[in-house]
Amino acid sequence: MSLAKTRLQEERKLWRKDHPFGFFAKPEKSADGSLDLTNWRAGIPGRKDTIWEEGIYPITINFPNDYPSKPPKVKFPENFYHPNVYPSGTVCLSILNEEQDWRPAITIKDIVLGVQELLSDPNPDSPAQEPAWKAFAKDKELYTRKVKEQAKRYQNYNA
């Protein structure tokens, strides 16, 4: 645990020094007025010139006790519309998978940028939900419409 909290405070500092434009990321406030370092909230802006550009999409990042040996869990809201997001909101991304590309050196900045890239550049080989996956594969028009509708809903999400 020593390592996890030291590292998370380090991440918070790193983020303050340098974070990508339009993003935010911070630990959640607990009922007792402290910040819970193991539980972060972040906003991911859709990339410019993509059908995602109008929204800022909310995610939660949960860090386990043995972070950074084990990766955090990243979640969108339930039923978030994206081919690689499970109905529960869990994101399927190789850098967040212990058995794939997770390394302890991956920072919160790397994670949010990875998520941003995944938004406009889904991985067709890793379906996580039926509606978005089907539309993405077979009905681009429907897919575009749904994504844009969703972007509108998340237009005003901020810190």
Place this chain on the structure above:
Amino acid sequence: MAKDTYLKKVLGEERFNHIKASKVLMVGAGGIGCELIKNLMLTGFGEIHIVDLDTITLSNLNRQFLFRQKDINKSKAMILVKAVEKFNYFDCKLIPHHGNIMNTELFPISWWSSFDYIYNALDNVEARTYVNSIALFLKKPLMESGTTGFQGQVLPIYPYQSECFDCIPKDTPTTYPVCTIRSTPSKPVHCITWAKEFLFMQLFDEVQILSPEKLAEQRKILESETTDKKEIDNLMNETNELNDLRKLTSSTIEEFMDNLVNKIFVKDIEKLIRIDSLWKYRKQPVPLDYATYNSELSSMVKSTSSDVLHNETKVWSILENLYVLYQASKSLIDRIQSGEKFISFDKDDDDTLNFVVSASNLRSSIFGIDVMSKFDIKQIAGNIIPAIATTNAIISGFSDLQSLNYFKSYELSNQDANTVFVSMKPNRFVARATLASPNPQCASCSLSSRGIMSLSSLDGTLQELIDNIKEFYKYEDISLILGKNKLIYDFDFEDNVDRSLNSLGFKSGETLLVQDDNDELENLELYIIIGEEFKLPELTLRAKKVFKEETDAEDDEPIEEGVVDDIIEVEPPIKKQKV
């Protein structure tokens, strides 16, 4: 001749007296503790405290030799002290404590600081990490020890001078996603887990009938993992259908077997194949062609002379696995029918083991996974790394011996002690290595200093405390984390500065982590006590170490040959390293 004549000769008069005057702590009264206690007593320690939170169970008796059947359900620490009184030749004062070592009310830091030496005889990482942190706070020497089957190690820890328990990366056990186990296995262990924890459980063990809430919860878990609704529905259905199958345990073996095989190895597999998304990038399973084995199987069953069941190291054919499944099911439903309400998997209960071995092998062959021998599957299914009394005894001996160095000089910088490894390697039963220096990246000892902070009251404000800490240690700006994960103050979080320490959760036994916001000084971890006056520990903080590129320490760690797969470790050795 006095009883201690030889002891004096062996230890030397001076050290003998040191040891006689020492008060030591043994944490854990289990496998290692039962052995270690007699060594410590016979080494002549004046006072030994023993802490354990457990009570004695039947399964302890095969290796924890101080306990008897009549002691079952009694406190380990209490019984251990009673048991050794008979040979307390050197009048050691023995004090048992029944309680959790991590409880700061039962065992406050003042209690810890009364000991000269701490011996760990623990079996879990959490408690070990905790005792290690206390040793670091108090700069007390600590002897760490652990065994896994025939392997064992003792590691003397001299805080900040040699490697601490946290300096060494730990393996954590792998858990498997439900979907891998139920729909898309790719390794033998997936099939073994399925046979043992799903199939066997559903058919023979005590299972709760799931409430709608529980079912909804299960569905949620699946949804967080799986690729589509079809697969989830299929998995949810399967559980219900197995419940139907369970009812067949009251019918004949023929009926049970036919239904079981047809469902599990034929129909269920056909259903899985129909979910095409699963097989886009995977090899499709092939349902068992049960009909072709049917006649051979029944003639095998009729002839009473088959010795398949006794050949544990041979890899069985499909027919042989079907035969074993038949025989195991027969015994199991016989037992259910003659009154056993439910049967739990136990690696030493051959009926249950045979069932799991044959069922997992049949599933493996369907998915094109390697089939294994009963012997090999037993190791995996039984999570067996046996706790071996002999290893415990040897390791306890080294634990005692290696600690004796300290009682010569009482110096933490004295690193004459060795870490000792015990294993079953030919010509290398015992190996030793000099102590390593602290891992420069260890967050517990290399990247931070520790000490006790005494607060006279909890009424003061956070701002006052911040000012005091900054001034005392010459920090320019700091962040504060209370306990496990509560950030209460940093550069852009000043909401709490006017609140009282009390309202923020400060209390005796809690820890406060101070980090330098300007990255000049190292971290400082403070153990909070309530005392007469406000006092910060006198420490000279070292400059903060900065690591450019974080190396992936776990991957580079040399792993001892023959180390077993991490999934079957029950009491992981404290270190895996070539000597």
